[in-house]
Amino acid sequence: MHTLPVIDLRLTAAIALGKATAALSRCLRRGGGTTMPGRVARAVEPRVLGRLARRLAAGSVIVAGTNGKTTTAHLLAHIMRTLGHRPVHNRAGANLAAGLASALIEHADLWGRERGDLGIFEVDEATVPRVVPQLAPRVAVFTNLFRDQLDRYGEIDYIAGLWRSAGASLAADLTCIANADDPLVYEAVRGLPGRLVTFGIEDERHALPALEHTAEARYCYRCGTPYAYAVTYFGHMGRYHCASCGVRRPAPDLTGRDLSLAGPDGAELTLDAGPRGAVRVRTVLPGLYNVYNVLAAAAAALQLGAGLPRVAEALATFAPAFGRAERVRLGEREVQMLLVKNPAGFNEVLRTVLATGPLSVLLIAINDRIADGRDVSWLWDVDVEMLAGRVAHVVTSGLRAEDMAVRLLYAGLPAEAIEVERAYDRALGRALGHLARGRLFVLPTYTAMLAIRGVLERWGAVRGFWET
Amino acid sequence: MTLRLRICHLYPDLLNLYGDRGNIMVLVQRARWRGIDVAVDEARLGDRIDPDAADLYFIGGGEDRQQRIAAGDLVRLKRGPLEAAAEDGAVVLAVCGGYQLVGRFYRPAEGEDLPGLGLLDLWTEHPGPGARRLIGNLVIQPEGGGPPLVGFENHGGRTRLGPAARPLGRVVSGFGNNGDDGWEGAVSGRVYGTYLHGPLLPKNPEFADRLIREALSRRHPGIELAPLPDVLEARARAAVLARVTKAESG
Numbered sequence: 001m002h003t004l005p006v007i008d009l010r011l012t013a014a015i016a017l018g019k020a021t022a023a024l025s026r027c028l029r030r031g032g033g034t035t036m037p038g039r040v041a042r043a044v045e046p047r048v049l050g051r052l053a054r055r056l057a058a059g060s061v062i063v064a065g066t067n068g069k070t071t072t073a074h075l076l077a078h079i080m081r082t083l084g085h086r087p088v089h090n091r092a093g094a095n096l097a098a099g100l101a102s103a104l105i106e107h108a109d110l111w112g113r114e115r116g117d118l119g120i121f122e123v124d125e126a127t128v129p130r131v132v133p134q135l136a137p138r139v140a141v142f143t144n145l146f147r148d149q150l151d152r153y154g155e156i157d158y159i160a161g162l163w164r165s166a167g168a169s170l171a172a173d174l175t176c177i178a179n180a181d182d183p184l185v186y187e188a189v190r191g192l193p194g195r196l197v198t199f200g201i202e203d204e205r206h207a208l209p210a211l212e213h214t215a216e217a218r219y220c221y222r223c224g225t226p227y228a229y230a231v232t233y234f235g236h237m238g239r240y241h242c243a244s245c246g247v248r249r250p251a252p253d254l255t256g257r258d259l260s261l262a263g264p265d266g267a268e269l270t271l272d273a274g275p276r277g278a279v280r281v282r283t284v285l286p287g288l289y290n291v292y293n294v295l296a297a298a299a300a301a302l303q304l305g306a307g308l309p310r311v312a313e314a315l316a317t318f319a320p321a322f323g324r325a326e327r328v329r330l331g332e333r334e335v336q337m338l339l340v341k342n343p344a345g346f347n348e349v350l351r352t353v354l355a356t357g358p359l360s361v362l363l364i365a366i367n368d369r370i371a372d373g374r375d376v377s378w379l380w381d382v383d384v385e386m387l388a389g390r391v392a393h394v395v396t397s398g399l400r401a402e403d404m405a406v407r408l409l410y411a412g413l414p415a416e417a418i419e420v421e422r423a424y425d426r427a428l429g430r431a432l433g434h435l436a437r438g439r440l441f442v443l444p445t446y447t448a449m450l451a452i453r454g455v456l457e458r459w460g461a462v463r464g465f466w467e468t
Numbered sequence: 469m470t471l472r473l474r475i476c477h478l479y480p481d482l483l484n485l486y487g488d489r490g491n492i493m494v495l496v497q498r499a500r501w502r503g504i505d506v507a508v509d510e511a512r513l514g515d516r517i518d519p520d521a522a523d524l525y526f527i528g529g530g531e532d533r534q535q536r537i538a539a540g541d542l543v544r545l546k547r548g549p550l551e552a553a554a555e556d557g558a559v560v561l562a563v564c565g566g567y568q569l570v571g572r573f574y575r576p577a578e579g580e581d582l583p584g585l586g587l588l589d590l591w592t593e594h595p596g597p598g599a600r601r602l603i604g605n606l607v608i609q610p611e612g613g614g615p616p617l618v619g620f621e622n623h624g625g626r627t628r629l630g631p632a633a634r635p636l637g638r639v640v641s642g643f644g645n646n647g648d649d650g651w652e653g654a655v656s657g658r659v660y661g662t663y664l665h666g667p668l669l670p671k672n673p674e675f676a677d678r679l680i681r682e683a684l685s686r687r688h689p690g691i692e693l694a695p696l697p698d699v700l701e702a703r704a705r706a707a708v709l710a711r712v713t714k715a716e717s718g
Binding site for chain 1: 481482484485486487488489490493494497531532533534537603604620622665666667670671697699700701703704706707711
């Protein structure tokens with residue numbers, strides 16, 4: 001069937017200008033045009049986001065939360081692709097309204113007809129209330145809430161409040177998928193309209209001995225009493241309850257059991273969907289934090305009609321999003337980048353890279369641009385102490401290379417083990433100089449990751465991120 | 469007689485918004501590197517404190533909700549001992565939210581005033597939920613000389629000093645106490661309050677040593693500290709200073 005498009009000059013002009021902006025941006029190699037096309041198009045037609053999103057036959061999914069948005073969205077898109085869907089998603093972590101609009105413009109023709117049929121959008125935590133009325137998502141996934149970029153958002157309670165306030169504009173047939181193990185998330189979304197589906201981990205062998213220093217949710221958000229944790233996995237994720245008002249971690253609808261973590265090489269777990277059955281899954285994504293991403297994506301896929309066996313097959317063939325556990329070969333050696341952006345995530349990454357034994361070298365690149373968070377004080381909330389005596393050399397790079405170096409010094413690393421090299425290419429060179437063969441772990445903040453990827457691209461080791 | 473630095477960290481799990489524990493880590497390491505014994509006591513909600521058990525008391529920052537929880541407990545259980553300790557020459561260092569709580573009162577954006585400890589003659593008012601937060605790199609020139617202090621600030625409240633408190637320094641770059649009178653922080657005797665975090669002490673080792681020396685001198689008058697290399701610390705401070713200067717001229 002072929003319907004003649006009704007020409008809407010304003011929408012067509014917005015799309016055309018957006019597409020021209022994207023083409024120009026690619027020519028100038030200005031970062032692949034992941035947000036400018038949307039900005040330009042929105043100037044012509046402010047409703048472009050909603051108008052294009054409505055044309056997605058299978059509707060939209062949003063993924064929000066501090067950690068794991070990009071990986072969860074990529075995982076979900078990958079699963080849905082194997083089911084024959086054509087997902088439209090904002091690939092490069094451009095997760096404000098303009099980034100979403102850019103993705104839709106890229107996948108639309110000039111009449112606004114979308115080539116894709118399912119929107120899968122990672123959405124910045126604070127942008128949720130602004131884009132939800134336009135997108136009218138079918139499924140909203142809430143991964144976790146950590147202290148992150150406080151200079152931008154102020155306070156963590158504020159984000160939880162924003163999510164609650166988004167409730168008014170959510171459709172009643174919406175399904176919210178939420179991390180049961182995060183009391184902040186659960187508290188923020190449990191009152192939202194629609195159906196609530198939760199996911200969580202049940203495997204005490206992977207519990208931490210005590211609540212980490214970085215844990216945010218120490219006091220009940222309803223009554224101020226300290227939460228009692230029977231088990232904590234990382235940060236404030238775990239099995240909590242409040243002795244005073246009775247709030248407790250709900251029994252998850254989708255549970256991760258019998259976890260087997262293979263350090264930086266990946267993980268295995270059983271996805272237990274209760275009455276819908278259980279399946280063993282394998283992923284190259286490393287660490288407990290990625291187990292949560294797998295659970296979030298699987299819960300969303302089940303909600304969108306995927307069966308457990310198909311989810312397991314798709315997970316096994318998933319390759320990581322750039323900079324998130326991505327591995328790049330350099331002759332005899334290999335570089336693996338593990339993004340760090342807040343204390344809880346950084347701790348998990350450190351545990352993951354140390355899982356296979358002491359390291360000869362590590363490269364940590366810290367920037368303080370807006371996308372990284374301008375305030376680097378969070379480095380002092382990271383348990384960097386676990387590196388003392390377990391790594392021979394640490395090269396620090398980025399705009400805040402010196403701050404990271406001081407942090408390492410006070411964590412007990414000898415001054416001789418710490419090398420400061422602000423320039424990314426020289427830092428990579430120095431770190432690789434300490435490694436005859438094997439894998440160099442690079443731990444960058446977001447913009448440092450883009451820059452280091454740029455160096456690897458110039459070296460011919462990876463393609464530009466707009467080509468991936 | 470062995471030297472022993474006794475630190476009391478107030479509300480480590482409640483007021484620790486901006487890597488505040490880094491201040492404790494720096495005090496501990498700088499003492500240990502010199503062979504000085506260190507004890508860190510943590511005082512939480514409901515704990516009573518002893519004015520003679522520590523020579524340095526530290527209070528960090530928190531979000532409004534945490535600050536409100538801490539304020540009641542501070543005034544009820546900790547005010548008396550802290551006054552006595554400060555009177556007797558102990559050091560008190562209060563940062564951000566803690567700084568606001570050692571003043572006379574804090575008037576938040578919404579809700580009732582929080583009572584303060586009154587250890588410093590100052591008060592803080594938040595101009596309202598819509599008001600601009602004062603955020604960014606902060607550099608100050610301390611009153612009484614010494615190298616500049618560098619850090620980061622992020623606060624909604626505006627602090628003003630009464631006659632009994634002196635400012636810690638003059639703002640070179642950033643907002644400081646309120647963004648308009650050019651002053652940052654407050655000092656009275658050995659009680660220090662400041663909006664500088666980052667945290668404060670890692671990039672300002674001379675200031676850290678001043679606090680250690682003052683705390684030790686309560687029981688060991690005339691104590692001097694052996695110098696430390698401070699190479700990375702100096703580089704980190706120079707990097708912030710270079711950025712701030714570049715931003716101002718550019």
